[in-house]
Amino acid sequence: AMAILVTGGAGYIGSVATELLLTAGERVVVLDNLSRGHRAAVEPGAEFIAGDTRDRAVLQSLFRRHEIDTIMHFAAFALVGESVEHPALYFENNVNGTHTLLNAAVEAGVKRVIFSSTCATYGFPDRVPLTEDLPTRPINPYGLSKRMVEEILEWYAKAYDFRYVALRYFNACGATEAHGEDHEPETHLIPNIFRAVTGEGGPLKVFGDDYATPDGTCIRDYVHVTDLIDAHIRSVRYLREGGMSDYFNRGTETGNSVLEVIRAVERVTGGAVPYAFAARRPGDADRLVASSAKARDVLGWQPLKRDIEVVVNDAWRWHQAHPAGYGG
Numbered sequence: 001a002m003a004i005l006v007t008g009g010a011g012y013i014g015s016v017a018t019e020l021l022l023t024a025g026e027r028v029v030v031l032d033n034l035s036r037g038h039r040a041a042v043e044p045g046a047e048f049i050a051g052d053t054r055d056r057a058v059l060q061s062l063f064r065r066h067e068i069d070t071i072m073h074f075a076a077f078a079l080v081g082e083s084v085e086h087p088a089l090y091f092e093n094n095v096n097g098t099h100t101l102l103n104a105a106v107e108a109g110v111k112r113v114i115f116s117s118t119c120a121t122y123g124f125p126d127r128v129p130l131t132e133d134l135p136t137r138p139i140n141p142y143g144l145s146k147r148m149v150e151e152i153l154e155w156y157a158k159a160y161d162f163r164y165v166a167l168r169y170f171n172a173c174g175a176t177e178a179h180g181e182d183h184e185p186e187t188h189l190i191p192n193i194f195r196a197v198t199g200e201g202g203p204l205k206v207f208g209d210d211y212a213t214p215d216g217t218c219i220r221d222y223v224h225v226t227d228l229i230d231a232h233i234r235s236v237r238y239l240r241e242g243g244m245s246d247y248f249n250r251g252t253e254t255g256n257s258v259l260e261v262i263r264a265v266e267r268v269t270g271g272a273v274p275y276a277f278a279a280r281r282p283g284d285a286d287r288l289v290a291s292s293a294k295a296r297d298v299l300g301w302q303p304l305k306r307d308i309e310v311v312v313n314d315a316w317r318w319h320q321a322h323p324a325g326y327g328g
């Protein structure tokens, strides 16, 4: 039977994708090199292949053994700061890795690709909420690496016989019962607030207090990972039904400032979050909030968990159940 290939299925978002695809009755093959993911995060119902997207031999054997209906490509590095310090990692893993994967996929006759892209492809946007027709002007190697892959996809889809959906994620967060966020080092806001509230880490550093927002801290669009994956599953259906290659933002149209997220964590946990203001983090835009009108119109997508408190509550439940992450 046909299967969906989930690259990066041992990572945060890929593990949730695998879980929800299996629930939806799909067969799933996971490819992950475990450089940042966790073997324990791979759903037992999926076939796991330990391997790298840059390894042509692994890919060829995978595509020989499995008839892949669609690729969901999550495997990538995703930290802006790291990409500025070590751009080589990002062009090598994100661009070269995806290029190798796509070449093997074209050779094997795979017809559909769902690509994990990012709102970092837009850079500093001219207007908010962001719509998909805004110009792409990435301002760091991470955003550029994702945009480069989008451009490769555009040319490949024209020349070779396949179609893609590129989903530009805003801030993925939240958890399911089984799968949540376990990064080392952890740089993301919500898990870092948990570390501050439990005393596992020091006080949270709030990067910047003088942004052009009502409380001076950055506003982001926090999208629950299950809503995010619901959009992936809808994108598979869309392509199967003959939909054209396209881009969709993956946000909720709701913005929350860093201080608002801190307050939500305090309400959910009942604890006080110790925090201190620190210097701005380079490359942070004041306000990034998605328009999801296109995803709503074309994919019929609607976020079910828009309330930041609901999102934080799910993440907190996972954090409490897995205090040491997947290592526990």
Ligand code: UDP
Binding pocket: 080, 170, 171, 187, 188, 189, 190, 192, 204, 205, 206, 207, 208, 218, 219, 220, 258, 281, 284
């Ligand atoms: N942030 C912060 N302290 C932290 C981590 C993040 O103040 O320890 C801020 C960050 O500057 C940004 C927002 O929280 O405005 C979300 O950052 P995150 O790294 O979670 O996601 P990004 O927006 O970079 O994808």
